[in-house]
Each structure stands twice: as C-alpha cells, then as structure tokens.
Amino acid sequence: MTDGLIAHGRLAGLDEITGVGVDPARGGYSRHVWTPAEFELREWFTARGARLGLDVETDRNGNLWAWWGAPGPDAVVTGSHLDSVPGGGAFDGPLGVVSALDAVARLQATGFQPSRPVAVVVFAEEEGSRFGVACLGSRLLSGAITADAARALTDADGVTVAEAAAAAGLAPQHLGRDDEALGRIGLFIELHVEQGRGLIDLGSPTAVASSILAHGRWRLRVSGQGNHAGATGMRQRRDPVVAAARAVLAVEQAALATDDARATVGRLRIVPGGTNVIASEVDAWVDARAATDAGTRALVADIESRVQEAVAGSGCTAELVEESWSGVVEFDPELAARLAGTLGGVPLLPTGAGHDAGVLNGAVPTAMVFVRNPTGVSHSPEEFAEADDCVAGVEALETLLRSVL
Numbered sequence: 001m002t003d004g005l006i007a008h009g010r011l012a013g014l015d016e017i018t019g020v021g022v023d024p025a026r027g028g029y030s031r032h033v034w035t036p037a038e039f040e041l042r043e044w045f046t047a048r049g050a051r052l053g054l055d056v057e058t059d060r061n062g063n064l065w066a067w068w069g070a071p072g073p074d075a076v077v078t079g080s081h082l083d084s085v086p087g088g089g090a091f092d093g094p095l096g097v098v099s100a101l102d103a104v105a106r107l108q109a110t111g112f113q114p115s116r117p118v119a120v121v122v123f124a125e126e127e128g129s130r131f132g133v134a135c136l137g138s139r140l141l142s143g144a145i146t147a148d149a150a151r152a153l154t155d156a157d158g159v160t161v162a163e164a165a166a167a168a169g170l171a172p173q174h175l176g177r178d179d180e181a182l183g184r185i186g187l188f189i190e191l192h193v194e195q196g197r198g199l200i201d202l203g204s205p206t207a208v209a210s211s212i213l214a215h216g217r218w219r220l221r222v223s224g225q226g227n228h229a230g231a232t233g234m235r236q237r238r239d240p241v242v243a244a245a246r247a248v249l250a251v252e253q254a255a256l257a258t259d260d261a262r263a264t265v266g267r268l269r270i271v272p273g274g275t276n277v278i279a280s281e282v283d284a285w286v287d288a289r290a291a292t293d294a295g296t297r298a299l300v301a302d303i304e305s306r307v308q309e310a311v312a313g314s315g316c317t318a319e320l321v322e323e324s325w326s327g328v329v330e331f332d333p334e335l336a337a338r339l340a341g342t343l344g345g346v347p348l349l350p351t352g353a354g355h356d357a358g359v360l361n362g363a364v365p366t367a368m369v370f371v372r373n374p375t376g377v378s379h380s381p382e383e384f385a386e387a388d389d390c391v392a393g394v395e396a397l398e399t400l401l402r403s404v405l
C-alpha cells in the first residue's frame, strides 16, 4: 500500500520540502540550524505533524517533538534531523523524519491504538555544520556536551550558540541536559539513508545498524607571516598555505597507514584570503575515524606527529585542537537482532557515519534502520534512495512500531 506516500517519484514528504534550502552555488542543500531555510523546515514539520493530529513542542535545546497522544514515560520515539551539511543531499536526515511521520500516518489509518506514547523527533544541528559540533541537539539533551561548552560555540560569523538560540526564541540559560525529555524515551529508532555501499553489496533495501566507528573533529591551525605576494621573495616566506598543504598530505598518509581508518580535511579557512596576499593563518578541520576508540586516538596522535614533521622548516607553527569526540557505538546486539528478525531477517550493518542514535545509545535503548543508497554517495547532491526502497523503509518502521506498541 503506497497510497499517498509517493509524489513526483519520491516520498511525498520529501517532495514537499524539495525547494527548501537549495544551495545554487554548491549544489544540493544547505539547511543549517536556526537559519531561514531551517526555520522553514521546522514550520513544515509542525504543520505536517498537525495534519496527523500530533502536538508539536520544542524542547529547551531546540529539538522538536511531535506527540501522538499525551507525552509520557516509556515512549517509543522515532525520527532524525532536518539540517544538512553544506551542499548536502535530500535524504540524510529528512528521510528519517518523513518516514517516521508516514509510519505514524499508516498506523493511524488502520485504526491502530498504541499502548505507549509515541513521538516523532527532529534533532537540532545534527551535522554540526553551523557550530562545529555534530549532534548538538542530542548531545545537549543527553548531557554529552555541557551547556557552557555548547553556549560558547561560534559559527563562521562569530555568532555564539547562546546568541543564535536566543534569536530562535530559546532561553540560552536553559540549554543543557534535559532529564524530563530524556526520561520519556523508552526506545528510540532512527531510520536513515545508508551513506555507503553496504546495502548495495548485500542486495537488500533495508538493514538494522550494528555499530558506528569512533570519530571526532580537530582544528589544525597553521600560523605563518602575512606578507605581500609580489614584494616577498620565495625564500623569504613563512607561508601557512604551503605548510597546510603539506599537513593535509600528512593527514592522508596517517590514515593510509592505519587499518580501516578514515581522515578527511573538508574545510579550510585562509586568513585573510586575498589573491595577492601571503596568508598569515590557515585553519584546516580534520575529521578522523577508526574502528576503536584507542585506534582513533592513535590515528590522531600519528596525524599530529606527521603534521609537525611536515611543517618543520617552513617557518610556520601548527597546533591541533580537539573540537568534538564520539566513542565507538555498539548498538544493543539483542535489540538489533530482535528488530532484524521482526523485519524478516534483514542484515545487520555497521556504519562509518555518526548519528543522534549513536549519541543517545548510552542513555536510552536505541536502534537504527538503514535504507539502501544506490549511489553509495552521501554528504553530496548525488546521495539517493529509490522510491521503492523508501517505501520499504516506511513499511519496516511501521512494522517495528507495531511490534513494540
């Protein structure tokens, strides 16, 4: 039964937001927390929830909760996020939110009466694209980041989380661990588009998550001497862009030398950034991931020493500072196996991508469902999921909700 689920060849909910946050310069979507595009998505979510008779509330950390029935303890919560990376795809985040709403709609359409409270959740700033720390909303909710640390984070324009939260109508002094909201979650199930090739290789439209790589973000600051591009001879320079280029190669070499490790520099900031100006400073952000916490720490230590070696003799200095950390996540194997069994024996699949479900895993029972991505590409406009697979995801979520409600 796909009635009403599909519009223009994709899930109707995704179709409704297809024009929101389009980024013509980068391609894809840029939907960053508490920006006009993201506010529009929040309004869309509230209206769509209202169409299903759900009461939508915003918690003190800016996460949205759409309640089917009265909010209460031991709730079954499902959902994901609506924000994106810069120039991201249409599915990472929104697929889980739309599928959750569709699964609730299908339960309602059959007259199903849940035995426990049900909520669809939208977590704020999952990508950390504006303030640098991924899963900020779920970290604040669960206390995985302190309120003080979160309030002080800044965006590229120097706006703090405290300022942006206040502008969004939140009380910045009330950001932080939310025992009331956390205490209501009896089970959280996040559906997400798969971000690699796992389900292509397995030949399955869906899977249940088994684990997430350890990962974190570090800021590498390379400092040199700003100067004139024409008046400064090549041997008189302390050019941090050249030193940073060598440092980026060192990051790659460290990851290549570690089994199953990944290290990425996807963002650079050159100060002051003029064509005829030798820069004074470069920030390069390093995303590093590996199979274990110790392996990831060792990878970062190796990156640090290779970077120092790479910049030695350049007249520049380099400093690596941790901005966020997520330890390896092992989802409850019994719960994962039970849910996979409920879905008729779908595979269990590890992932290298971080999720709010990973942050919440230590605090509440948590599971994830992945939907096949035929491109194997994510954090890019090429990210995709076939309509049939999206419907299979909604059906899987509906089946899981029925089995626990």
Ligand code: HGY
Pocket (backbone or CB within 6 Å): 126, 127, 134, 352, 353, 354, 355
């Ligand atoms: O960066 C990540 O792993 C995730 O997609 N937020």
Ligand code: MN
Pocket (backbone or CB within 6 Å): 085, 092, 127, 379
């Ligand atoms: Mn993502």
Ligand code: MN
Pocket (backbone or CB within 6 Å): 081, 092, 093, 126, 192, 354, 355
């Ligand atoms: Mn995501």
Ligand code: MN
Pocket (backbone or CB within 6 Å): none
């Ligand atoms: Mn001049």
